Each structure stands twice: as structure tokens, then as C-alpha cells.
Amino acid sequence: MDLHEYQSKYRFAEYGIPIPEGTVAHDSQAVYDIAKKLCHPVVIKAQVLTGGRGKAGGVRLAHTPDEARQHADAILGMDIKGHTVQKVLVDPASDIQAEIYLGVTNDRATRMPLIMASAAGGVDIEEVNRESPEKIIREHVNPFLGLRDYQIRHLAYGIELPRDLWKQFMIIARGLYRCYTESDATLAEINPLIIDGGGNLLAVDGKMSIDDNALFRHPDLAELRDTSAEPAAETQAREAGLSYVKLDGEIGCMVNGAGLAMATMDMTKLFGGSPANFLDIGGGAQADKVATALRIILADPNVKAVLFNIFGGITRCDEVAKGILAALNDVSVSLPMVVRLVGTNEEAGRQLIEEANIPNMIGAATLADAARSAVTAAQGA
Ligand code: GDP
Ligand code: MN
Secondary structure, X not given: OEEOHHHHHHHHHHOOOOOOOOEEEOOHHHHHHHHHHHOOOEEEEEOOOOOOOOOOOOEEEEOOHHHHHHHHXXXXXXXXXXXXXXXXXXXXXXXEEEEEEEEEEEEOOOOEEEEEEEOOOOOOHHHHHHHOHHHEEEEEOOOOOOOOHHHHHHHHHHOOOOHHHXXXXXXXXXXXXXXXXXXXXEEEEEEXXXXXXXXXXXXOOOEEEEOHHHHHHOHHHHOOOOHHHXXXXXXXXXXXXXXXXXXXXXXXXXXXXXXXXXXXXXXXHHOOOOEOEEEEOOOOOOHHHHHHHHHHHHOOOOOOEEEEEEEEOOOOHHHHHHHHHHHHHHOOOOOOEEEEEEEOOHHHHHHHHHHHOOOOEEEEOOHHHHHHHXXXXXXXX
């Protein structure tokens, strides 16, 4: 789960990281009022769950409350990489002397948290990472020892941070690491961490991603989920207990089990197609779950064919077939469907599907057959 910038920064502040004293607003009148009260130039910032807002025109400076209102009118409702801006953060504008990058993430390769800093922070950090990775100083953190002061000093030295800022940098780096671990985050990032006109460090932007599997022990963080800002399909899927990730292909995949779902996606590619989604409907495959999953798959206009790949282990295939047929009573599907059912009671399951005699549904015996048929059907549709 990703947090908005303002949510991340408020969280950072709880860990002693200095942030601008900003307020969130949903309309331009509120922006005007906040700007007036601040009596200071402000920066209006789109709050959307994606990066690169600055380059997309979603971050604008205003010198007067009237200008703040105009910028808010322009930013609210704006589309940034498919996300509609519904709220903005109004921060007192900062006098930026330098932009530093500071972030903690999970490095899967070494199975350790990784803290990174760069003097080349700001909107081009991805490019820096690609073109001059040596400008990013990296320290792996032993999770049992935690972030050590010498590591923070190594970062400060590496980014050539002026000595008089090292003490502040220590507090910020320690706070960020603690915030990352105590929130079960997979990412906690400040970009930019600025040196302001008064020679102090300030976290001007913030980003956090929380491990969904740990949210159960962070009710305060779970509450921050902004369902209005995420794709409707993801909200529906989560509420129905389905693991769903939307992709760009044309074959809607309905599979039980995450490993099988990934294998199914690979197979569609092997035969020249591409998956429209990852979807694990979990054990069982009860009619209501299948129906919800079908609705989610069909709501994607790119989908040209649906591929069911179900392995009946503890769940019997005849039960699954009944689930699929019941779901089809509920949701009408005009696209071609390919069904592969294997495992416990597969004959009974296939027979049920055949007897139902659904004109746009074909059976397949192997995963290869199923994937090939789905790709052919999608190309014909
Ligand atoms: P992002 O593009 O989504 O990462 O949004 P940021 O919050 O990082 O803002 C993008 C850029 O806008 C920053 O790197 C700064 O250069 C600039 N910016 C953001 N806030 C301020 C501010 O208060 N004052 C000034 N002068 N520039 C700002
Ligand atoms: Mn940023």
C-alpha cells in the first residue's frame, strides 16, 4: 500500500524529521484560505499515488493567495499518469539551496534493508541511478544491528554534506530508518531532502510503501488507505479476498494459486499473447468469488478472451465447475472463454462444463492447449 506525500511526511515528522507545516485541501477556496493564513509564498502539490508530479505540472509555486487559488484550479482534477488529482498539499514554499536524496528500501538480492543517499537528489534521481550510479551512496543495514552511526557518517561523507549539517543528517537518517522498520515499510524516501536558505535540512517530499501483509499489525496505517485514489478493480479484488494485479495484455487469467497464475501468464506469452492480469482466486473457487473475479476481468476493455486455469487439489474440480457455471448465471460473458480443469474429480468437472453447453466456452486438456486456444481466440476476437 502506498501512502500519499502528506501522509508519509506526517509519519516522518513523528520520527523527528523536519517537514514544512503544510495542510491538505480539496478545493481551491480552501487553498486560498491556507495560503492567506500562512502569509508566505506557498507550493501547491498534487496528492496522487504516483511519482513525477513535478514534471507533470502537479507542483507549482504561488506568491499570493490568488495565485495559489489559480494553481489549485489547474491542478485539482488534473490527470497524472492515469491518476486524477482529488486533493492538494499546500506547503509554505522552501528556499532550496541543494536537493539531496535519502531513501530506505528492501534489497531482495542481499535480503537486507538498503539506505541510499545522493547529492544529486530531486526530480532526476532515476536518471542519476541509470547514468551515474556512483553518485548514489549505498549502505546495507544488518537488521539485527540496525543502522549504525558510522554508516550514516559514510553517507554524509559520500555526498559531501557540509560538516555543520551532519548532526541534523544523523537525526533524519536514524528517524527515517526507524520509521521504515517500525512501519513495516518496503520503501521510505525523502526526495528532495533540501538544504534551505537558513542552512537547515528539510524533507520537502516524502514517499512510503507499506507491506500489505503487515498491515494487520498497523491499524493506524491501514486507515490511511485512500481507496478513491487506487484503481476500482484493486479495491474490489482486495475486498473479495482476491490477489489481483492489472497488466496490459488481452488475455484475462483466472487461476487458483499464485504460482500457477504466474505459470499461466508465462504460457500466454509463450504462444504469442500477453496476460491482462495476474489473478489468484485462492483456494475453493466459490461461485461468488469467481463471479467477482469475472466482473473485474471483464471491466478491462483490453480483454479479448478469458482463460480459466484451475487445479483441483483439496477443492474438487466438479465443485469448481459448479462455481464457474453459477458465476456465469450471474455475469454474462460474450468473449471467448477457455477452461482447463485438472486434478481431483476432473472428469466430473469437465462433464459439467460440457453439459452446460456454453457456445463461447471451450475446454482444454493441458495448459499448453489452453494457452494456445486463448491466444488464438483473443486474436480472432
Ligand atoms: P515529485 O516530482 O512528485 O517528486 O514532487 P516533489 O515534491 O519532489 O517536487 C518536485 C520538485 O519541485 C522538487 O524537486 C523541487 O525542485 C520543486 N519544489 C518542491 N517544493 C518546492 C518548494 O517549496 N520550493 C521550491 N523552490 N521548489 C520546490
Ligand atoms: Mn520528489
